[in-house]
Amino acid sequence: MTGARLHLVYDVSHNLATIETHAGRQLCVHRKGATRALPPGHPDLPADLRGSGQPVLIPGSMGTSSYVMAGVPGGGAFASACHRAGRMLSRRQAARSITGAELRRQLEGRGIAVRGASERGLAEETPQAYKDVTQVVEAAEGAGLCRKVARLVPLGVVKG
């Protein structure tokens, strides 16, 4: 891996309130658990994203896929999409369902490198704690909020 170069492709902040214009009205749109998904051609998009629509990253969990989606016209939700697969277990419940060491063994057994995590912190993020990201993505696309662009699989996970 040495000598590899790393380019920033896309960076976005979630859970923000912004003042926007929708249907001719100025509104304060607060996306909680959601992210902006502007459709192709939207004037707020930078030139290199204008053709594709705004990227929407939907990470799954440490052990499952993540998806790159893009905004579509007429989403019907103030140009918003979910920004992750929601939790099914609270952090505490998740930490009780599996030990960090066991989870580390499982992930490494599947070729996923694990770095920088306390045992407890790792267990809180166990894949079983999250909804099935593929179902979430299907639902988001089916609801017309965004479209699928790419599926990513984890090579390594870093938990701060």
Place this chain on the structure above:
Amino acid sequence: MTRNAADAEDLVQETFAKAFAAPGRFQPGTNLGGWLYRIMFNTFVDGYRKRRQEPLLAADPVDRQTDPRWSPGSADGASAEEHALGNLLQAEIVAAIRALPARHRLMIYPADLKGLGYRQIGDLTGIPVGTVKSSLHRGRGQLRATLTAHYPVQTDDVGGRADSCTARRSALPTAGRCPIGDTGRVLVAACPKRSPIPGQRGLTRHRSAGGLSTGGCTRSAASARESLPGGPGGGAGVRPGRGAGVRAGRRAGLRDDPLRLPRAWALGLQRSRADHGPGDGSLRIIVPDRQLACAPADSAEGRRYLGAMAAAANYGQANRQLLSEAARGVLSA
């Protein structure tokens, strides 16, 4: 109690099972509901103690998205955006309400958009009920005059006072759809003799619906002040009587027009005695939960909040740049 629909159903079932198993324990003449509630409470506590030992699934993890109880109103196939926009007031109506003198506007909002009764408004604002009634009468009269100018109604077609609401509704440009949803409340506001929302006038009903009570309001407002960026400012430690806020608000002329953000008013809004101008942290907005804060988006507090949020986003972005750079260092080493 259970925070989970399935557990709630189980609890109710178990409660009735226990009640039927021991009808002799009920003392005739006492409160049946209270007896059942006591059984339910004890059953819940017993179960809670047992269940504390086991890991639990979070409350209804998937159901909120599919259970019709969590998506009211989506049966008509309208999107969330359409619903939200449909709930906003039409510009002409906002302008008409905004043009009212502050004392009338202060009454119109809770009475005709939130459906509160005279007594509730009196309790909320500390204004005597007689004054509430007279202010409402004048405010509604003025509103009716303004709205009739916007949506002229041929009096020949009306056929009596009781029908004037219907007539006015059909005169709206949105073809029968009330500008604030399907309730017609704003239009009813133009007919002073009609109750805005039948059946929603009792104080008990109000409490159970919104969880509002004056005691809770004071606490919530205090926590809202504390949660706002900029801190409590001039409002710190000041807990005016319930009437003082509105009287001070009238003196101050309500500089931050609350109608720009109807949602903020949806929970009631008063200004405190410490109102020395916008931005002193003295907005008193009553919210149903101590963890919530609320301010009109274009008030000084709202602007400060959005500014702080933007600063946090910038901070996060800078932080991620540093992390990326560190990762680059590792990969290129």
